[in-house]
Amino acid sequence: MPRENLARGWRAGRISATLRRIRGASASAGYGPRVASYDELGRTYSATRQADPRIAAIITTTLAGQRSVINIGAGTGSYEPAQTVAAIEPSLVMIAQRPVGSAPAIRAVAEHVPLRDNCADAALAVLTIHHWTDLAAGVAEMRRVARRRLVFLTWDPAVISEAFWLLAEYLPEAGAADAALAVPIDRLTALLDDPAIAPVPVPHDCADGFGAAFWRRPEAYLDATVQAGMSLFTKVGQRLVRPGLDRLAADLASGRWYGEHAGLLDRTELDVGYRLVTAAA
Numbered sequence: 395m396p397r398e399n400l401a402r403g404w405r406a407g408r409i410s411a412t413l414r415r416i417r418g419a420s421a422s423a424g425y426g427p428r429v430a431s432y433d434e435l436g437r438t439y440s441a442t443r444q445a446d447p448r449i450a451a452i453i454t455t456t457l458a459g460q461r462s463v464i465n466i467g468a469g470t471g472s473y474e475p476a477q478t479v480a481a482i483e484p485s486l487v488m489i490a491q492r493p494v495g496s497a498p499a500i501r502a503v504a505e506h507v508p509l510r511d512n513c514a515d516a517a518l519a520v521l522t523i524h525h526w527t528d529l530a531a532g533v534a535e536m537r538r539v540a541r542r543r544l545v546f547l548t549w550d551p552a553v554i555s556e557a558f559w560l561l562a563e564y565l566p567e568a569g570a571a572d573a574a575l576a577v578p579i580d581r582l583t584a585l586l587d588d589p590a591i592a593p594v595p596v597p598h599d600c601a602d603g604f605g606a607a608f609w610r611r612p613e614a615y616l617d618a619t620v621q622a623g624m625s626l627f628t629k630v631g632q633r634l635v636r637p638g639l640d641r642l643a644a645d646l647a648s649g650r651w652y653g654e655h656a657g658l659l660d661r662t663e664l665d666v667g668y669r670l671v672t673a674a675a
């Protein structure tokens with residue numbers, strides 16, 4: 395189906411209803427549902443989600459010279475640099491999957507970090523801010539506990555919805571719902587002093603199965619285990635993604651996807667909107 399027909403086919407009402415459902419579930423129970431979501435989807439998290447070494451190297455380089463780091467929304471410990479002194483993570487299921495010998499984990503949320511002021515050189519938040527109930531409070535806490543540097547890995551919803559074929563061509567409703575739940579880059583940078591933003595290209599064989607990780611491996615998006623590791627799928631629900639995934643399956647079977655995306659097949663990495671944001675604490 396041509397892209398313009400898809401765009402016309404969006405039903406604003408359906409998107410709004412989906413957002414109301416997602417937001418209502420979060421708001422009605424406060425801290426609980428977000429923890430519950432990782433206490434559920436976290437059970438299979440490690441199956442598809444582990445640090446990609448090239449992205450890890452970017453984070454490690456960015457934190458070079460910072461002798462102590464607090465990792466916020468640390469999850470299972472992916473991308474956690476060696477100098478991490480504490481990991482803040484609300485989900486016990488995620489904490490339980492942290493490797494033996496990793497930094498001590500404290501069960502807490504970004505919005506209330508139970509550590510004293512200026513207790514580390516840097517604070518790090520990787521692929522987590524879209525889950526926070528209060529971004530400003532979380533960033534303020536990072537600034538409070540870190541003496542020198544703040545580092546975020548996140549994505550720009552305005553870029554990914556255009557640059558990533560899955561959202562632009564197959565799942566526009568899910569993409570719109572995901573964009574509304576994501577954090578616009580300028581909302582994050584407005585909370586920071588003199589921030590720097592750098593694109594983080596996604597390797598074609600990215601080891602970490604986040605949303606756009608499989609941009610050159612389209613069959614992966616049909617796999618339930620892959621979907622279970624992505625908030626794109628777990629937060630918007632099957633009803634919204636099923637028609638688009640059925641169409642993707644048909645296009646893969648017919649070879650149409652490969653014909654229309656031939657330009658991607660020899661790319662080794664792609665900027666699909668992931669961004670490293672750094673700032674002074």
Ligand SMILES: C[S@@+](CC[C@H](N)C(=O)[O-])C[C@H]1O[C@@H](n2cnc3c(N)ncnc32)[C@H](O)[C@@H]1O
Pocket residue numbers: 428429432443466467468469470471472473482483484485488502503504505519520521522525526527
């Ligand atoms: C996609 S995972 C990323 C985990 C890890 N940083 C990584 O890169 O693998 C998002 C994490 O954010 C955590 N999280 C959710 N709400 C949070 C909050 N309010 N404060 C801190 N972390 C939160 C989740 O429990 C989950 O472990």
